[in-house]
Every structure is written in C-alpha cells, then in structure tokens.
Amino acid sequence: MEIDDEAALVEEARQGSETAFARLVRAHQAQVRACIGSRVRDPEAADDLAQETFLRAYRALEDWRGECPLRLWLLAIARNRAMTYLAGEARRREREGAPLEAALARRLRPEGDDPAPDDRELSALRECLDRLEGPGQALVGDFYFRSRPAAEIARDSGRSEGAVWMALLRVRQALRRCVEGRLSGEAPRG
Numbered sequence: 001m002e003i004d005d006e007a008a009l010v011e012e013a014r015q016g017s018e019t020a021f022a023r024l025v026r027a028h029q030a031q032v033r034a035c036i037g038s039r040v041r042d043p044e045a046a047d048d049l050a051q052e053t054f055l056r057a058y059r060a061l062e063d064w065r066g067e068c069p070l071r072l073w074l075l076a077i078a079r080n081r082a083m084t085y086l087a088g089e090a091r092r093r094e095r096e097g098a099p100l101e102a103a104l105a106r107r108l109r110p111e112g113d114d115p116a117p118d119d120r121e122l123s124a125l126r127e128c129l130d131r132l133e134g135p136g137q138a139l140v141g142d143f144y145f146r147s148r149p150a151a152e153i154a155r156d157s158g159r160s161e162g163a164v165w166m167a168l169l170r171v172r173q174a175l176r177r178c179v180e181g182r183l184s185g186e187a188p189r190g
Contacts, residue, residue, distance in 0.1 A: 006070055014061055021061075025054050028071055032078045038149055039082040049085055053078045086147055120183060128178035136171045143168060 012020035142148040154161040
C-alpha cells in the first residue's frame, strides 16, 4: 500500500469509515499477527490479541499523529498486547502452581498414554526437574515456565532455532527417562 493511500485511508477512518479501516486492517494484519504469534504460542489467543490490537488502534486513531509509520504504531500496540497477555498468563500460572508441571508431564508422555498425570508422576517430574543443571535447566525454565518462544531463546543464546528445538527434545527425553525410572523404582537416570 502506498503511503499516500494509507494516509487517505487513515483520514477516512478517522471520519468514521469502517471500510477504510478494514482496508488498513487487511494491509497490516499479517504483520500484526506474526508479531504477536512470535511471542504467544497459543494461536487462538494470538488471533484474539490481533483483533484487540486493531480495536485499540481504531479507538486511538484520533491520537495517532503520524510521527512514525502506521505499521510501526500498530506493531507497538501488538507487542504491548502480547506482553500484557504473557504477564497475565504468568500470574495465572503462578497462582495455579502445578498445572505447568502437568503440562510438561503431558509433553513427556509417549503418544497414546493417558494425558492426566497423577501425583506420583508430578512428584517424580519435580524431582527430575530439580536435578536438571546448566543449559537444560535454563532451557526448560525459559520455554515451559516463562513461555519464551524458541526463536527468542535461539536469538538470545546465539544458536539456531532448530538447535533449540533439538535441545528441548533431548531434555524432554532425558526427563521422560528420569520420570520413568523413578516411577519404576529404579535409580534415576539422566
């Protein structure tokens, strides 16, 4: 979309044209959704946050003065919505406690197993998580407990995203072996 066209659409939207605003949404929705999706792994939540972004932008369009491109303004709103959502999710998970461990326990199970972990499994998982050291511990903490996307972890650690996914797979396999060993009464394995 040309800058002049965008400026005209913004002005029409400020005058109340829903059609003009809908055109602006179509022009920027993929970037807004990608911005949110890179932070929020739940696709439904990301879609809702994208809608909220555009709703907030529509309500604040009168206040936008054009000091930066509209796209950057929309992406700033999107980032703020995503960060607010993630902070709320972190507070919710903190209040709920064990469900994060239950979610991790479900990821550690072989396909087809009963998805609801029992107290023994959660206890074994806690013990195995406590035994993790160094990079594995940091990776589990970042990905599962702080909900950081693999791409962000990769960027901050200087590794490729594929390497992060492979490391997560290896840590999950090690945790699965450890949990299975604890449940079977064997000495814990790595």
